[in-house]
Amino acid sequence: MPITFxxxxxxxxxxxxxxxxxxxxxxxxxxxxxxSQHTGKPxxxxxxxxxxxxxxxxxxxxxxxxxxxxxxxVSGKVKSIGRFPHPVLGDGIxxxxxxxxxxxxxxxxxxxxxxxxxxxxxxxxxxxAGIVGLGGAAFPSHVxxxxxxxxxxxxxxxxxxxxxPYLTCDHRVMLEFPEEVVKGGEIIARVVGAxxxxxxxxxNKPDAIALLKKKAADFEVIPVKTKYPExxxxxxxxxxxxxxxxxxxLPMDVGCLVHNVGTAKAIYQAVRYRKxxxxxxxxxxxxxxxxxxxxxxxxxxxxxEAINHCGGYIKPPEKLIFGGPMMGIAQYTDQVPVIKGTxxxxxxxxxEIPEPGPCIRCGRCVDVCPMGxxxxxxxxxxxxxxxxDAKRLGILDCIECGCCGYVCPVRRQLVHNLKFGKxxxxxxxx
Amino acid sequence: xxEKRLKVSASPHIFARQNLKFVMYAVIxxxxxxxxxxxxxxxxxxxxxxxLSVAAxxxxxxxxxxxxxxxxxxxxxxAIITGILLAYNLPPGVPYxxxxxxxxxxxxxxxxxxxxxxxxxxxxxxxxRAFLMASWPVAMTHDWLPPAGGTISGLDGITxxxxxxLIKAADVDPSVIxxxxxxxxxxxxxxxxxxxxLGETSALLLLIGGIAxxxxxxxxxxxxxxxxxxxVVLSLILPIKGHPPYNILFxxxxxxxxxxxxxMATDMVTTPVxxxxxWIFGIGCGIFTMLIxxxxxxxxxxxxxxxxxxxWTPFIDRYTMGRRFGTR
Ligand code: SF4
Ligand code: SF4
Numbered sequence: 001m002p003i004t005f006x007x008x009x010x011x012x013x014x015x016x017x018x019x020x021x022x023x024x025x026x027x028x029x030x031x032x033x034x035x036s037q038h039t040g041k042p043x044x045x046x047x048x049x050x051x052x053x054x055x056x057x058x059x060x061x062x063x064x065x066x067x068x069x070x071x072x073x074v075s076g077k078v079k080s081i082g083r084f085p086h087p088v089l090g091d092g093i094x095x096x097x098x099x100x101x102x103x104x105x106x107x108x109x110x111x112x113x114x115x116x117x118x119x120x121x122x123x124x125x126x127x128x129a130g131i132v133g134l135g136g137a138a139f140p141s142h143v144x145x146x147x148x149x150x151x152x153x154x155x156x157x158x159x160x161x162x163x164x165p166y167l168t169c170d171h172r173v174m175l176e177f178p179e180e181v182v183k184g185g186e187i188i189a190r191v192v193g194a195x196x197x198x199x200x201x202x203x204n205k206p207d208a209i210a211l212l213k214k215k216a217a218d219f220e221v222i223p224v225k226t227k228y229p230e231x232x233x234x235x236x237x238x239x240x241x242x243x244x245x246x247x248x249x250l251p252m253d254v255g256c257l258v259h260n261v262g263t264a265k266a267i268y269q270a271v272r273y274r275k276x277x278x279x280x281x282x283x284x285x286x287x288x289x290x291x292x293x294x295x296x297x298x299x300x301x302x303x304x305e306a307i308n309h310c311g312g313y314i315k316p317p318e319k320l321i322f323g324g325p326m327m328g329i330a331q332y333t334d335q336v337p338v339i340k341g342t343x344x345x346x347x348x349x350x351x352e353i354p355e356p357g358p359c360i361r362c363g364r365c366v367d368v369c370p371m372g373x374x375x376x377x378x379x380x381x382x383x384x385x386x387x388x389d390a391k392r393l394g395i396l397d398c399i400e401c402g403c404c405g406y407v408c409p410v411r412r413q414l415v416h417n418l419k420f421g422k423x424x425x426x427x428x429x430x
Numbered sequence: 431x432x433e434k435r436l437k438v439s440a441s442p443h444i445f446a447r448q449n450l451k452f453v454m455y456a457v458i459x460x461x462x463x464x465x466x467x468x469x470x471x472x473x474x475x476x477x478x479x480x481x482l483s484v485a486a487x488x489x490x491x492x493x494x495x496x497x498x499x500x501x502x503x504x505x506x507x508x509a510i511i512t513g514i515l516l517a518y519n520l521p522p523g524v525p526y527x528x529x530x531x532x533x534x535x536x537x538x539x540x541x542x543x544x545x546x547x548x549x550x551x552x553x554x555x556x557x558x559r560a561f562l563m564a565s566w567p568v569a570m571t572h573d574w575l576p577p578a579g580g581t582i583s584g585l586d587g588i589t590x591x592x593x594x595x596l597i598k599a600a601d602v603d604p605s606v607i608x609x610x611x612x613x614x615x616x617x618x619x620x621x622x623x624x625x626x627x628l629g630e631t632s633a634l635l636l637l638i639g640g641i642a643x644x645x646x647x648x649x650x651x652x653x654x655x656x657x658x659x660x661x662v663v664l665s666l667i668l669p670i671k672g673h674p675p676y677n678i679l680f681x682x683x684x685x686x687x688x689x690x691x692x693x694m695a696t697d698m699v700t701t702p703v704x705x706x707x708x709w710i711f712g713i714g715c716g717i718f719t720m721l722i723x724x725x726x727x728x729x730x731x732x733x734x735x736x737x738x739x740x741x742w743t744p745f746i747d748r749y750t751m752g753r754r755f756g757t758r
Binding site for chain 2: 009011012165179185234238245246247249289316318319320321325326327328329330331332333334344348351353354357358359360361362363366367370371372373374376377393394397400402405406407408409410411415416417420
């Protein structure tokens, strides 16, 4: 039996860039670094206008436990601090830094021995480096590395599924930096004391599976079925272990911890080199990009810089998406900067938005929902502002994967309404 | 900063190929083999009845939407399907005005009155048929025509009856029943050389379209499968006179079962959205079909059982939502 979950969809994979090696995007003249790039509280600003900053210098300090540090991703001068376009929030406070082109580090980047470090010391290094989940949710990694004592982690899963169509950055990271991914995974496993270690990769990436099987002696490399959303945490845990993360719970409730392969690499760099998260690999792709590529870009780089490095647009863009086509967020401008959680920039050929029609009760959304929800009925309630009923039917379990919206033949605005309904239910709770 | 604002919309940004039109026109195409069959069996009259029925349905839809000031959506194909299905449920000898009246009733009363596509709670075509049945019962139960090439019993269609009528009639010679349920009789039912409603006679032609829809996942297998399996199981239990040898196949291929199980019980709007609900819906249809066939006043029970289950759909949905992920 193939290793997978119940429900889900099979969109066209459209991985245009699986064969394109990662290229380094030259740091741009100006970067816009938002103070909120993660789940949790925004970082506290540490610099002011006119300050000279060095590469890797901390410019935002985590506020509280669930937050993350922010670092300068070029060396240069703080030109302004103000509201700039933000890929998730629409706009938000960001630090505008003019690049002096020198890339002068704030400290020396050298190799450090980490074998003797205690788990807490490693967690502190990860926190200091501002690492967050690079798969998209951008949850601060040090939090995930510190599970409470009563929730021991048995299984560490490194997530190399990359089930979103078009995106190939995780695939390329696995192919080009397998050692860093594996060593990062080993560090995580040691910190949380996971006995079983798994690397899960969708079976549409046989090269990555073969390579990691060779490189990762201490890991089980498990191919999983190519189906969306195979890489969603709860679905992946179920596929591999048949354990169901309880409604409202976390992976640690079933003894599991899931980290994206890119995050594992970043954690390795934070521990080995004390290197903060100043850059990440993104996929710049879509039918309206001349030469789709995988790029290593500095955090805070405006999207247009990355797009121009890929030959620019073929025709004037109508739509630009940060992330993949299933869960990505449409942007109103191509000036919006790449942040830690940005996995790709997708510019489709067409921008037309289908006109939604009335629900024909076909039940397709029910068939594909990986959380076993009834999206059509829940959204009926949301549209009628009956949030208690929506909650009773499990709206808070929705992972916003978009499968329901994808299959809906009348293109009903399901995900939009689910997000709205969730926000309303949360608001009532407080 | 940005000169031109890009288009912003909620995720997902890609969609499955099967949009509403794709689904509707696929169903229309899948109904075509049966249309060719009935033209072959009953002549061009069959085609004219279908065209009139479809035209009436589409016009009625347009007029209603105009009157209710709703967007005109006659190109979505749903009214065309209603028209075809209504015609398929008529005896081939009915007068030409009948499908027109039936389609208008189906669209105006059973569909648009409730708010149009998606809001109707019973299958419009079946409602139209029930209306005709109640208003002109004689025509609806006697205007049969013998199919081209004659029939096995030598009676159905000619003496104005279908095989299901014959099986049920008390005064029929046992030898007729024997012939009907012989291998030869079953073969006739399968290919369509029997008396019956316009679009239901050939099990084979309906099967071709129905299986295509199942393979393309246009219709859900749960209702069709549970409906047919229930009929199979019950035909082992509920005997027809004299326990003829091919009872199961007789029940499967006769009357409107395939038309119902593939094309009408699978109507999306009027059937449950829950997975378990769809199994229950199909089982319910099967049970009532066999009860009516065996004990009821009518020879055939497909359309009434589907209508009956349509009414229960909201209840079924409510109580069959099942377990969500992570709520063990
Ligand atoms: S309801 Fe939520 S979890 Fe279910 S398919 Fe839709 S977006 Fe995904
Ligand atoms: S897929 Fe769309 S049309 Fe079908 S039941 Fe769900 S919301 Fe309604």
